[in-house]
Amino acid sequence: MPKMKTKSSAKKRFKLTGSGKIKRKHAFKSHILTKKSKKRKLKLTHSGLVHKADKMNVLKMLKLK
Known part of the structure; x- marks a missing residue:
């Protein structure tokens, strides 16, 4: 199975x-x-x-959840 890739746009825009x-x-x-x-x-x-309503979407783009 290939590696999971993060969205390039998300990793440039967000930091934990x-x-x-x-x-x-x-x-x-x-x-x-x-x-x-x-x-x-x-x-x-x-x-x-990031607002809590959008948090899960961003985490999915970053492949953290």
């Missing part, structure tokens, strides 16, 4: 924390930044956590 939560980056920070306020861009810089 020590407590088992999943870190993610915010979207809408890559281009067209001139019309966005400084406050909005600053908030998008910081990473967030």
